[in-house]
Amino acid sequence: MCYIILAKQMDNYDILHELDQVARNAARPGQPFTTQAEHMPETLNIIKANGGPTDTCWSLSFMNNIDEALADKFDLDKMKYIIGTPNLINYTACHDNKRLLARLNERLSGFDDEIFRRMKLAAIILTTSAGIPLIWQGDEIGDAISVDETDENKTKIKRPMHWNLLKNKRNRNLFNTFKYLFAFRHKTDSLRNGEVDFCYENIDDHVLVYRRGVNIIILCYFSNEKRINYTIENISTKANTIWIDILTNEYFIVNDRNTLVLTLN
Structure with a gap:
């Protein structure tokens, strides 16, 4: 991997192209290789797929x-963009920013079950989006010790893993979720390749559903309001099918009208 920082400040695609070629030629034959640009905010024009x-x-x-x-x-539109755009490095935090768990605590107040449920939803979206998932070490165990974003030396500070967090049930469950989802992505070609098919959306109910291939459906619910007998139409590519939640092993039935009825919580 070649990581090109300050790509925005450099603002010269000819030089970036040359750096890409030099780094690629220096890689060992047969070695997987990719070049990443740190351009904040991102620009899709810098990606090879777009020229x-x-x-x-x-x-x-x-x-x-x-x-x-x-x-x-x-x-809704912003979520569809970050989920459906390929060739981007997706992350919830890095050494330049506060951790997602810390940011959610500031917004919602309190390290309770609800915040950890939202962290799991973040992990699901991160690992099932079209982009390439990246985690800052510690996010997967629920580390909320963060950085001072105004500190010019923040990237030089050593930040050890706080493995003792795994003694807490919430942190251990979050870690197991990250571990399972990354392993599932690794072995599932349709999560690493192909397009995202948005099959259902309801902006008022904060619901977004998308498919990766024909066998994977991701249902995202961005609310803590409980909705009983919620109906989602055209969710599957085939009616009269049984689906299994890979994290809970719950079974769900898509009926002969290609409709799923369930409780959102």
Whole structure:
């Protein structure tokens, strides 16, 4: 991997293209290789798929918009952008910013079950979006010890893993969720390749559903309001099917009208 920082300040695609070629030629034969541009905010023009010089670009939009959505400021179009755009490096936090758990605590007040449920939703979206998932070490165990964003030396501070957090049930469950989802993505081709198919959306109810291939459906609910017998139409590519929640092992039936009825909470 070649990581090109200050791509925005450099503002020269010819130089970025040359750096990409030099780094690629220096890689070992047969070694997986990619170039990433740190361009804040991201620009899709810098990506090779759009005629640019690098393979990928860091997505500041993912971090900002997942933060807003999980803090009850749901924007449907922004969520569809960060979920459906390929060739972006998606992350919820990095060494330049406060951790997502810390930001949610500031917005919602309190490290309770609700905040950890929202962290799990962030992990689900991170690992099922079209982009490339990246985590800042510690996010997966629910570390909320964060950075002073105004500190010019913040990237030089050593930040050890606080493994003792795994003694807490909430943190252990969050870690197991991250671990399972990354393993599932690794073995599932349709999560790493192909387009995102948005099959249902309701901006008033804060619901967004999308498919990755024919066998994976992701249902996102950005609210803590309980909705009983909620109906989602055209959710599957085939009616009369049984679906299993891979995190809870619950069974759900899509009826002969290709409709799913369930409780959202």
